[in-house]
Amino acid sequence: MTTTAPAEADLHDSPSGAAERTPRFRRPGRLRRIGLPYLLLLPALILELLVHLVPMVMGMVMSFKELTQFYIRDWGAAPWAGLDNYKVSVDFDAPVGEALLRSFLITVAFTVLSVGLCWLIGTAAAIYLQDPFRGRGLLRALFLVPYALPVYAAVITWVFMFQHDNGLVNHVLHDQLGLTDKPSFWLIGDNSFVALLVVSVWKGWPFAFLIVMAGLQNIPKEQYEAAALDGAGMWQQIRRITLPSLRPVNQVLVLVLFLWTFNDFNTPYVLFGKTAPEAADLISVHIYQASFVTWNFGTGSAMSVLLLLFLLVVTGVYLLLTSRGRKTADV
Amino acid sequence: MRRIRAAAAGAVAVSLLTAVTACGGGSSTSDGGSNDSPKTLTYWASNQGADIEVDKKVLRPELDKFERQTGIKVELEVIPWSDLLNRILTATTSGQGPDVLNIGNTWSASLQATGALLPWDAKNFTAIGGKDRFVDSALGSTGAHGQDPAAVPLYSMSYALYYNKKMFADAGITKPPATWDELVADGRKLSKDGKWGLGAEGSNPSENVHHAFVFAKQHGADFFTADGKPDFTGDGAVAAVKQYVDLMAKDKIIAPGNAEYAQNQSVSDFAKGRTAMLLWQSASANLESQGMSDADYGIAPVPVQSGAPGTGEQVNSIVAGINLAVFKNTDNLDGAKKFVKFMTSDEEQKVLNTAFSTIPPVKTAQADASFSAGADAVLKGTLAKSAVAMPQVADESQFETAVGTAVKELFADAAAGRPVTTDSVKAALEKAQQQMPTK
Numbered sequence: 001m002t003t004t005a006p007a008e009a010d011l012h013d014s015p016s017g018a019a020e021r022t023p024r025f026r027r028p029g030r031l032r033r034i035g036l037p038y039l040l041l042l043p044a045l046i047l048e049l050l051v052h053l054v055p056m057v058m059g060m061v062m063s064f065k066e067l068t069q070f071y072i073r074d075w076g077a078a079p080w081a082g083l084d085n086y087k088v089s090v091d092f093d094a095p096v097g098e099a100l101l102r103s104f105l106i107t108v109a110f111t112v113l114s115v116g117l118c119w120l121i122g123t124a125a126a127i128y129l130q131d132p133f134r135g136r137g138l139l140r141a142l143f144l145v146p147y148a149l150p151v152y153a154a155v156i157t158w159v160f161m162f163q164h165d166n167g168l169v170n171h172v173l174h175d176q177l178g179l180t181d182k183p184s185f186w187l188i189g190d191n192s193f194v195a196l197l198v199v200s201v202w203k204g205w206p207f208a209f210l211i212v213m214a215g216l217q218n219i220p221k222e223q224y225e226a227a228a229l230d231g232a233g234m235w236q237q238i239r240r241i242t243l244p245s246l247r248p249v250n251q252v253l254v255l256v257l258f259l260w261t262f263n264d265f266n267t268p269y270v271l272f273g274k275t276a277p278e279a280a281d282l283i284s285v286h287i288y289q290a291s292f293v294t295w296n297f298g299t300g301s302a303m304s305v306l307l308l309l310f311l312l313v314v315t316g317v318y319l320l321l322t323s324r325g326r327k328t329a330d331v
Numbered sequence: 332m333r334r335i336r337a338a339a340a341g342a343v344a345v346s347l348l349t350a351v352t353a354c355g356g357g358s359s360t361s362d363g364g365s366n367d368s369p370k371t372l373t374y375w376a377s378n379q380g381a382d383i384e385v386d387k388k389v390l391r392p393e394l395d396k397f398e399r400q401t402g403i404k405v406e407l408e409v410i411p412w413s414d415l416l417n418r419i420l421t422a423t424t425s426g427q428g429p430d431v432l433n434i435g436n437t438w439s440a441s442l443q444a445t446g447a448l449l450p451w452d453a454k455n456f457t458a459i460g461g462k463d464r465f466v467d468s469a470l471g472s473t474g475a476h477g478q479d480p481a482a483v484p485l486y487s488m489s490y491a492l493y494y495n496k497k498m499f500a501d502a503g504i505t506k507p508p509a510t511w512d513e514l515v516a517d518g519r520k521l522s523k524d525g526k527w528g529l530g531a532e533g534s535n536p537s538e539n540v541h542h543a544f545v546f547a548k549q550h551g552a553d554f555f556t557a558d559g560k561p562d563f564t565g566d567g568a569v570a571a572v573k574q575y576v577d578l579m580a581k582d583k584i585i586a587p588g589n590a591e592y593a594q595n596q597s598v599s600d601f602a603k604g605r606t607a608m609l610l611w612q613s614a615s616a617n618l619e620s621q622g623m624s625d626a627d628y629g630i631a632p633v634p635v636q637s638g639a640p641g642t643g644e645q646v647n648s649i650v651a652g653i654n655l656a657v658f659k660n661t662d663n664l665d666g667a668k669k670f671v672k673f674m675t676s677d678e679e680q681k682v683l684n685t686a687f688s689t690i691p692p693v694k695t696a697q698a699d700a701s702f703s704a705g706a707d708a709v710l711k712g713t714l715a716k717s718a719v720a721m722p723q724v725a726d727e728s729q730f731e732t733a734v735g736t737a738v739k740e741l742f743a744d745a746a747a748g749r750p751v752t753t754d755s756v757k758a759a760l761e762k763a764q765q766q767m768p769t770k
Contacts, residue, residue, distance in 0.1 A: 070445065072424045073445050163591070164587070165588040185591060187534075188747075275732065277743065295441070
C-alpha cells in the first residue's frame with residue numbers, strides 16, 4: 001500500500017484546491033456539496049433497481065404462480081400456486097425434483113473441479129511468470145487470450161474441435177497418438193462432462209492468473225530474500241510466504257470463480273444447445289429448459305429462487321468462515 | 332454548479348421517464364388489436380432459404396410490391412429457427428411483438444393456447460378470400476380441432492427420401508427403396524469404405540420427433556390419447572422409436588457420428604457424397620447451395636412398412652410447413668389482414684414457394700404446372716395422400732422437446748455402442764412423459 005500513498009495524496013490535493021475557491025458561491029453550500037454526489041448517483045441507483053432488483057422480485061412473484069403457456073400473455077391473471085412450484089422442485093422422489101437434484105449435484109461437482117483447476121493453473125502460472133525472463137510479457141498476454149475472447153466465438157471453436165468425425169481432439173487423441181480404440185464422442189454421452197470441464201477451465205483460469213499475478217506484486221521481495229537467507233527452498237517460500245500473503249486475494253477470487261462457474265449458462269448452452277446431455281446437465285441450463293422448453297415459467301422461477309437462496313447461503317457462510325479465519329490469522 | 336445540478340436533475344428525470352415508459356409499454360392485453368398505426372407493419376419471417384440473407388433477398392421485392400399496392404411499409408426481420416420460438420414466447424409475454432409472423436405449423440396449437448394470436452374465424456377468413464382457398468391437409472395443422480385456426484398456411488412441406496443416383500448405381504441398386512426392409516438392405520450395401528447408407532440429425536429434437544411420430548403412425552400408435560393426454564410408452568410408440576434408432580444401433584446404416592448432428596450436417600454429408608440417402612423436407616434449395624445439382628440425386632416417397640404410402644398406417648410424412656399468424660394486439664389489424672391476403676394470393680404463393688422449394692398450400696397456386704414436376708411432384712403427392720398433421724394439442728411444443736430429446740439420448744447410446752433395447756427405449760420415453768405438464 002505504501003507505494004500508492006503519494007498518488008492518493010495527489011488526488012486529495014486538487015479537490016481541496018477547488019474547494020478553497022468555492023466559498024464565493026457558498027449560500028446553501030454544505031448541504032449542496034453533500035447532496036450533489038447522491039443526486040448524481042440517483043440515475044444509476046434507479047437503473048440498478050430497474051435492471052436488477054425489479055426483475056428479481058418479479059421472478060420471485062412468478063415462482064408463486066401457475067405460469068404456463070395459458071397465462072404467459074397476461075401473467076397477472078395466472079392463478080396463485082402457493083408453494084406448489086417449490087414442492088414440485090424439492091420433491092426428490094418425483095421426476096422433476098429428482099432431475100433437479102441430479103442436475104444440482106452435477107453442477108456442484110463441476111464447479112468444485114472447475115474452480116479448483118482454474119485456481120491451481122492460474123496460481124502456478126502466475127508464480128512461474130513472477131521472475132522476469134525474456135518473452136514474459138508475450139506469455140502473459142498469450143495466457144490472457146481465452147479470457148479476452150468473446151464467449152460464443154471461443155466455445156463454438158471448441159464445439160468444432162470436439163466433433164466426433166472431423167474434430168481436432170479426436171484427430172490428436174485417436175489418429176495421431178492412438179490413445180483410444182475408436183474416436184470418442186465429446187458432445188454427447190458421458191464424456192460431455194469432461195468436455196464441459198475442459199472448456200470451462202480453459203476459459204476461467206486466465207482470470208485466476210490475472211488476479212493472482214496482481215496479488216503477487218504486493219508481496220515485498222525482501223521477504224523472499226530473507227527466507228532464502230534462512231535457507232527456505234522454493235516450496236517453502238511458496239507455502240510460507242506466497243500463499244499466506246495471497247490469502248485475501250484468494251478469498252475473493254475463489255468466491256467470484258465459484259459464483260461465475262456455478263451460474264455459467266453460456267458455456268453449456270453454446271456447447272450443447274438447448275438440451276444438454278445428462279452427464280453435463282448444469283443447473284442453469286436445466287432451469288432454462290424447465291421454463292422455456294416446457295413453457296412452465298412458474299416452476300422455472302421457483303428453481304431459480306432456490307438457486308439464489310443456495311448461493312446466498314454459500315456466499316454468506318464462506319465469507320463468515322474466511323473472514324473469521326483471517327481475523328484470527330491477523331491476531 | 333447550478334448548471335451541473337440542472338443537468339443532474341435532467342438526467343434523473345429522463346431516466347425515470349424511460350423507466351416508466353419501458354414498464355408501461357409491455358402489458359397491452361386488449362383482445363381486439365387496433366388500427367392506430369395503419370401505415371406500417373412488422374413482419375417476422377422464418378428462415379426458409381439456405382441462410383437469412385437469401386430470405387431477405389427473396390422477400391424484400393415482394394414486400395416492396397405490397398407497399399406499392401397498399402402504401403403500408405413492412406419492416407422485415409428474418410429469425411433463425413433456433414431463436415424463433417423463444418422470440419415468439421418473449422413477445423407473447425411482453426406484448427411487444429411483431430404484427431405478422433411465421434410460425435412452424437406444428438406449434439400452432441401450443442401458441443393458440445397462449446391466446447396471443449388472432450383467431451381466424453369466418454369473418455377474418457372472408458377478409459383474405461375464404462377458408463376454402465386452402466388445402467385441407469394444410470388447414471389440419473393450424474390449431475386444435477374445434478377451434479378457429481390460430482394461423483393460415485403459407486408454405487407446405489413434406490418429407491421425402493433423397494438418394495444419390497451415382498452411389499445407387501455403383502452399388503447395383505436400380506430403384507429407391509419403398510419399404511424400410513428394402514431401405515435397410517440397400518443401406519447395408521451402401522455402407523462401406525467410409526460411406527454410409529443413410530444420414531440422420533441425431534441431436535436435433537425436432538427432426539427426431541418428426542420421424543418418431545411417423546414411425547409411430549406406421550405402428551398404429553399415437554403419442555397422445557384421444558382426449559389429448561400424453562401416452563408415450565405404449566408398445567407401438569416404443570417399437571416405433573426403437574425402429575428409428577435401430578437404423579444406427581442394429582442395422583448400422585447410419586454413421587455413429589450422426590448422433591451429434593444438429594446443424595444440418597446430414598444435408599452437407601449427403602451433398603458431399605458421404606451418405607447415399609437422406610430423409611428431409613424440401614432439401615432442393617439447400618442441396619443446390621452446397622453444390623449438388625438436382626441431376627445428381629433422385630427423390631422418392633419415404634418408405635413404409637409394407638405396401639404403398641396412403642392413410643392410416645401407410646402414412647410416410649408429417650404435414651410440415653409454415654403458417655402465417657397475426658399477433659392479436661397488433662396496432663394495424665386491417666393492414667395485417669391485407670398482408671396475409673397478399674402473401675396467400677396466387678401470385679405471391681407461386682413466387683415464394685418456388686423460391687423456397689416448398690409447395691403452396693393454396694389450391695389454385697398448387698394447381699400450377701410448375702409444382703407438378705420433379706421433386707415437387709413427390710412432395711405434393713405425399714402431402715395430398717400420405718401426410719399426417721403432428722398432434723394438434725396445446726402441449727405439442729413440449730412433446731417435441733421431450734420425445735425429441737429422448738431419441739437424441741438413445742442415439743447417443745447407440746453411437747457409444749451401448750445396447751438400445753425395448754426396455755431402454757421404454758425407459759427413455761417414460762422419462763420424457765414425466766416431463767410433460769400434468770395439468
